[in-house]
Amino acid sequence: xxxxxxxxCTFARxxxxxxxxxxxxxxxxxxxDGERYxxxxxxxxxxxxxxxxxxxxxxxxxxxIYVDGMPVYGKHKVHTNYFKEVQxxxxxxxxxLDPKMSVGRSIEEPLLCFxxxxxxxxxxxxxxxxxxxxxxxxxxSRLPAELSGGEQKxxxxxxxxxxxxxxxxxxxxxxxxxxxxxxxxxxxxxxxQRKLAFTLIFITHDMELAVVIADVILVMRNSTxxxxxxxxxxxxxxxxxxxxxxxxxxxxxxx
Ligand SMILES: Nc1ncnc2c1ncn2[C@@H]1O[C@H](COP(=O)(O)OP(=O)(O)OP(=O)(O)O)[C@@H](O)[C@H]1O
Numbered sequence: 001x002x003x004x005x006x007x008x009c010t011f012a013r014x015x016x017x018x019x020x021x022x023x024x025x026x027x028x029x030x031x032x033d034g035e036r037y038x039x040x041x042x043x044x045x046x047x048x049x050x051x052x053x054x055x056x057x058x059x060x061x062x063x064x065i066y067v068d069g070m071p072v073y074g075k076h077k078v079h080t081n082y083f084k085e086v087q088x089x090x091x092x093x094x095x096x097l098d099p100k101m102s103v104g105r106s107i108e109e110p111l112l113c114f115x116x117x118x119x120x121x122x123x124x125x126x127x128x129x130x131x132x133x134x135x136x137x138x139x140x141s142r143l144p145a146e147l148s149g150g151e152q153k154x155x156x157x158x159x160x161x162x163x164x165x166x167x168x169x170x171x172x173x174x175x176x177x178x179x180x181x182x183x184x185x186x187x188x189x190x191x192x193q194r195k196l197a198f199t200l201i202f203i204t205h206d207m208e209l210a211v212v213i214a215d216v217i218l219v220m221r222n223s224t225x226x227x228x229x230x231x232x233x234x235x236x237x238x239x240x241x242x243x244x245x246x247x248x249x250x251x252x253x254x255x
Contacts, residue, residue: 038210041220
């Protein structure tokens with residue numbers, strides 16, 4: 001289980017000011033292994049900052065993240081095994097891939113870091129991951145620039161899965177794609193989650209996606225977690241006015 005205990009994040013308003021701006025107000029959440037979560041809220045509500053704290057990429061100003069009871073942020077650094085356990089696919093997948101690194105090398109890099117596999121075993125595992133993520137094996141030697149946006153996203157997913165993470169965070173990962181591709185990538189990620197049973201944390205603006213994907217929906221507004229609901233199809237579980245506004249804006253309700 002991954003647990004956020006009283007985590008908050010404050011940034012300086014500007015480099016010359018000591019005045020702080022709270023991007024995430026103190027929040028405590030538990031992420032049970034193998035469940036699907038959506039963090040939903042408008043732009044600037046703090047979703048990415050919360051995701052980055054969970055991923056070990058942004059030290060909380062207060063509180064800590066725990067994996068099976070072990071703190072992620074030590075006094076000086078993040079416990080390195082955590083980078084294997086939790087993988088994040090950020091909004092811009094092209095920048096997540098090294099432009100000079102082939103698809104094969106990109107996917108094999110985590111295999112090299114985290115597992116003792118010989119060259120042949122790595123290549124076989126890489127082919128399996130490409131297959132799992134609907135990437136033709138002929139793409140093994142291609143560079144990111146020789147792929148479409150959707151294919152780059154699939155490489156980022158395969159690379160993340162190469163680490164065999166216990167949790168995958170998917171941040172607005174289909175932004176900028178047309179609707180059919182967006183739908184397809186989301187179906188693929190949910191399908192992968194069902195097959196591999198990792199914990200999925202899906203970050204989105206879109207309540208319509210959240211209700212399709214998640215077992216648990218966390219609603220954020222103005223840096224604050226305002227509602228957390230277990231969702232199994234009944235929208236009456238949402239009680240906050242803001243959640244109702246998001247449901248309306250997504251066309252799920254008409255009042
Ligand atoms: N490194 C940073 N330094 C200063 N301010 C930051 C930093 N990262 C984020 N912020 C600010 O924190 C607030 C929350 O940003 P965050 O990216 O977490 O929101 P979000 O809900 O993910 O938005 P979006 O959906 O647009 O990505 C914003 O006002 C943003 O400008």
